[in-house]
Amino acid sequence: MIARNPVAVEVCDAKLDAQSAPSLSWNQQIADMIKSPQELLSLLELPEALLQDALPGHAQFPVRATRDYVRRMKKGDPSDPLLLQVLPLHLEQQEMIGYSADPLSEADYTASKGILQKYHGRALLITTSACAIHCRYCFRRHFPYSEHRQSRAQWKEALATLPGDGGVSEIILSGGDPLMLNNPVLDELLTLIAELPQISKVRLHTRLPIMLPDRIDQGLLDLLSNRPFKTIMVIHANHGAELDASVEKALARLRPVVHMMLNQTVLLKGVNDDSSTLAALSERLFECGVTPYYLHQLDKVQGAAHFDCGDERLSSLMQALRAKLPGYLVPRLVREIPGAPSKTPIFA
Ligand code: SF4
Known part of the structure; x- marks a missing residue:
């Protein structure tokens, strides 16, 4: 049998010191989503230097993530696989041949x-x-x-x-x-x-x-x-x-x-x-x-x-x-x- 993903285990431990579970309704949690790279970086105790990288992508397709999801990310890790799915990087600004706004026509x-x-x-x-x-x-x-x-x-x-x-x-x-x-x-x-x-x-x-x-x-x-x-x-x-x-x-x-x-x-x-x-x-x-x-x-x-x-x-x-x-x-x-x-x- 495959061992359980070690990242998942770390996340469970990290959750122990996270804020207590929200008692908000799901609609309230949607209204309370993280909507800025500043807040995302601050919650995850990541360097402010990453903000400059994130701002152009945020202007084009704004950061959105629920607090519940962000609680599963590892603090202090800019390579966290969940974070990479939501944090804009300067690489988004590269014009690449073969990439388009409507790739599936x-x-x-x-x-x-x-x-x-x-x-x-x-x-x-x-x-x-x-x-x-x-x-x-x-x-x-x-x-x-x-x-x-x-x-x-x-x-x-x-x-x-x-x-x-x-x-x-x-x-x-x-x-x-x-x-x-x-x-x-x-x-x-x-x-x-x-x-x-x-x-x-x-x-x-x-x-x-x-x-x-x-x-x-x-x-x-x-x-x-x-x-x-x-x-x-x-x-x-x-x-x-x-x-x-x-x-x-x-x-x-x-x-x-x-x-x-x-x-x-x-x-x-x-x-x-x-x-x-x-x-x-x-x-x-x-x-x-x-x-x-x-x-x-x-x-x-x-x-x-x-x-x-x-x-x-x-x-x-x-x-x-x-x-x-x-x-x-x-x-x-x-x-x-x-x-x-x-x-x-x-x-x-
Ligand atoms: S991949 Fe799905 S959930 Fe993610 S932004 Fe696109 S439509 Fe929304």
């Missing part, structure tokens, strides 16, 4: 306002622009959310444009993060979807169970329960240290009301680009009842080139990962190629 797959249709049988609904974290590698960091903003009446109109003949059987709720919607709004959306007889599956892509375990409240569990479609929850964990005891509890609450819990990870240089870290993540996901599904190669979004691991090491990395894990815990390494009929497996 999503503008070409807009079926109607707020709905993207990239693959057969599935339609993706942009539910909100809001997230509980701003991931520095996000492929939608330049996405024109204002062009896709929808009122609830417009959701109904947009859903009505979906073909009713089995052309679309799955709706993917994306964003932003769909769990940033309040329970009554999410309930209303799922009720609208439930009225579409052709929809048999609804998939939610979310980082909220990780960023803010308190988001998995009873109201959410109730509104997910007893729907006529199967619900699939895809959490986006990139490192085992993200999955502390409170996340594990939140995932345990979700498990009875969803059909599947999957994880997708982005392969990020400096964060998780070694087989031991990825193996520890898979083992931790397994402990939390989540199946490691995809390992995504970085989408070449402008500002994220410093996370790119390149192609050369991928083969040896996957070989080493396979040697460490049973097959059912090895995620599929894929890349997204605009226009391809599915995610493209690497070393299938």
